[in-house]
Amino acid sequence: MASPQIKAHYPAYDHFDQQIHSFSQTNGSTVEALHRFEKEDCRKTRLATTQEQAEESEQEHNEDQNRQQNETRRIQRRRRRRKSESLLSSLCQFIADHQTGLAANLLALLVMTHLCFPRARHYTRKFWRLAYYNPTTEKYALGWDDSFLVAFWLVVFTGLRAVVMDCVLIPLAHLLGLKHEKDTIRFAEQAWVVIYDTTFWSLGMYIMYNSEHWLDLRHLWTNWPDREMGGLFKWYYLVQFAFWVQQIVVVHIEKRRKDHWQMFTHHIITCILMFTSYGYHQSKVGNTILCLMDAVDILFALAKLLKYLNYQIACNIAFGVFMLVWFGARHVLYLLVCWSIYVDIPKEITYGCYHGSNARLEGPMDVPNDFDHLIQPFKDPQGLICWNNGIKWAFLTTLLALQVILLIWFGMIVQVALKVLGGGEAEDSRSDDEASEEEESEEATQSSGYHLQSQRKISANPHLLELQPLEEEVGVESINLIARNRSPNRIYRKVGSTTSGVHLPSDSKELLGRIGCDKGA
Numbered sequence: 267m268a269s270p271q272i273k274a275h276y277p278a279y280d281h282f283d284q285q286i287h288s289f290s291q292t293n294g295s296t297v298e299a300l301h302r303f304e305k306e307d308c309r310k311t312r313l314a315t316t317q318e319q320a321e322e323s324e325q326e327h328n329e330d331q332n333r334q335q336n337e338t339r340r341i342q343r344r345r346r347r348r349k350s351e352s353l354l355s356s357l358c359q360f361i362a363d364h365q366t367g368l369a370a371n372l373l374a375l376l377v378m379t380h381l382c383f384p385r386a387r388h389y390t391r392k393f394w395r396l397a398y399y400n401p402t403t404e405k406y407a408l409g410w411d412d413s414f415l416v417a418f419w420l421v422v423f424t425g426l427r428a429v430v431m432d433c434v435l436i437p438l439a440h441l442l443g444l445k446h447e448k449d450t451i452r453f454a455e456q457a458w459v460v461i462y463d464t465t466f467w468s469l470g471m472y473i474m475y476n477s478e479h480w481l482d483l484r485h486l487w488t489n490w491p492d493r494e495m496g497g498l499f500k501w502y503y504l505v506q507f508a509f510w511v512q513q514i515v516v517v518h519i520e521k522r523r524k525d526h527w528q529m530f531t532h533h534i535i536t537c538i539l540m541f542t543s544y545g546y547h548q549s550k551v552g553n554t555i556l557c558l559m560d561a562v563d564i565l566f567a568l569a570k571l572l573k574y575l576n577y578q579i580a581c582n583i584a585f586g587v588f589m590l591v592w593f594g595a596r597h598v599l600y601l602l603v604c605w606s607i608y609v610d611i612p613k614e615i616t617y618g619c620y621h622g623s624n625a626r627l628e629g630p631m632d633v634p635n636d637f638d639h640l641i642q643p644f645k646d647p648q649g650l651i652c653w654n655n656g657i658k659w660a661f662l663t664t665l666l667a668l669q670v671i672l673l674i675w676f677g678m679i680v681q682v683a684l685k686v687l688g689g690g691e692a693e694d695s696r697s698d699d700e701a702s703e704e705e706e707s708e709e710a711t712q713s714s715g716y717h718l719q720s721q722r723k724i725s726a727n728p729h730l731l732e733l734q735p736l737e738e739e740v741g742v743e744s745i746n747l748i749a750r751n752r753s754p755n756r757i758y759r760k761v762g763s764t765t766s767g768v769h770l771p772s773d774s775k776e777l778l779g780r781i782g783c784d785k786g787a
Contacts, residue, residue: 362519366432369425376418393418396497398647405494407623408544409647412504419508424515427458442575453574459567466506467560470553473499479550483606486554487614491547491651493624503549506556507540528671535668542661545643546651554603555665558595565591582686589679596672604669607662619652 380390397411435454444450479485495503514533517526543552565588572581618630619639633639633652640657642650 365424365428365519369421369428372421373425389414396500399497400494403494403624404497406497406500407494407647408547412500415501415504416508416511419505420512423509423512427512427516430461431455431458439574444574449574453571456567456570456574460564460571462509463560463564463567466502466509467557467564469498469502470506470557470560473502474553474557477550477553479554483554483603484610484614486548486551486603486606487611490615490653491620491627493547493627493648495549499549499553503540503544503552507537507544510536510540528674532668532671535664535671539661539664539668546653546657547643548661551603551607555600558599558603562588562592562595585682585686589683592676592679597669597676600665600669600672604662604665607658607665611658615653617654619650621648621650623648 376390376393379386392411392414394415396406396415398407398409399405400407431454435457436450438457439450439453442453444453474480477485478488510533514530514537517529517533523529539555540552543549565584569581569584569588572578572584616630617633619633620627620629621631622628633654634650639650639652642652
């Protein structure tokens with residue numbers, strides 16, 4: 267039996283007396299049996315603890331490995347999406363790399379063809395002349411030959427934008443003190459927007475000011491279908507359409523923003539509205555909406571230019587004016603135009619179908635019970651053109667879809683405004699590049715994977731922890747370079763390691779990187 271001292275030291279030992287007694291009969295005295303039993307129990311406890319730790323370590327290892335595998339698969343899927351680019355994306359990238367050359371060669375080929383082949387001039391002159399001129403009314407009708415002028419200005423805008431940005435706007439950015447490549451490119455892009463929108467907004471306002479629908483929305487729908495339009499108005503509308511088609515390419519050329527798909531959708535809807543409004547002789551309402559949009563774009567681009575130039579107070583003021591104009595133009599006046607479509611069109615347009623030119627216009631006639639009459643205005647500019655509630659609602663729904671995108675952007679604007687009111691600075695909340703975020707995510711994943719591997723190595727081999735070099739962050743004032751300066755001709759021997767385990771950087775740039783003074787660190 268165990269002694270009282272042992273029982274007092276081990277209160278839970280009473281129920282083991284019988285086992286100890288039987289064990290002591292074969293292995294010696296009770297005390298010796300107790301020691302043997304304690305050693306056996308400790309061995310089993312250590313074995314169980316080691317097994318539990320191994321299981322926990324294995325579980326953590328598996329969880330880390332699963333997380334890393336999931337992140338790796340996510341990155342691989344993203345890379346596969348990048349590689350599986352569509353034909354349009356590949357074409358846009360090719361155009362982005364050769365904008366000036368492509369535009370110059372295409373224009374040179376057109377000019378040489380016009381000069382060298384007289385028989386081809388009947389076709390080549392369509393690229394820069396307005397088609398379907400009526401000398402009697404001194405106006406222009408509409409037709410498929412107008413697509414030549416759109417294609418010509420699409421090429422012109424592509425080359426002109428690249429030349430102006432590379433030869434004028436980027437050097438201007440450097441002259442104004444911008445040094446980073448990203449800032450100079452953004453400056454040039456926004457400066458081009460200011461130049462274009464100011465020019466065509468002024469021209470659009472001139473056309474609208476001298477029209478019947480100036481400050482009278484009901485006149486947007488009178489005299490429909492008017493199958494002819496003035497030369498300046500026609501040129502303005504076709505060139506604007508060419509610009510917005512080119513913007514579909516530009517949105518892929520520029521670095522992607524957070525609202526890339528909203529911007530792309532906006533450009534697609536804008537082009538659809540311009541194309542259908544031109545074919546259905548609703549260019550007057552198109553002119554009105556373009557003026558409302560361009561006025562806002564000018565102020566937005568101007569505010570961003572001030573931001574890039576670090577004129578923060580002027581930027582905040584311009585942003586405030588831009589916000590007010592945005593709300594007034596795109597959410598008040600724009601919706602008034604939509605309301606006019608809903609209310610005024612039934613009063614001003616006689617529903618039905620019409621046929622022929624302005625001089626020989628026939629109608630109204632009953633609307634056919636098929637879908638072919640919807641595309642007739644695009645097949646034959648003097649053929650059948652119809653208007654009814656279905657067509658009205660198609661236009662109105664598309665305009666309201668564009669309003670939804672504008673509301674999403676206005677929500678971003680409100681967030682920036684609240685930041686400014688809270689003492690912050692006005693910044694474009696759309697400016698973060700998706701590609702940059704993805705690259706940073708991949709770098710972070712690779713870095714985290716490296717650290718996980720390092721931790722697993724140290725866990726598997728604890729003695730490696732003792733061999734890790736010690737690094738300490740010190741201030742600049744703690745560095746004494748006097749000894750180095752005293753003997754400039756002295757040759758220093760680089761030491762790979764020391765017995766103390768402290769690694770001293772032999773390169774001055776590496777040392778500055780350790781303490782945070784090197785800009786490249």
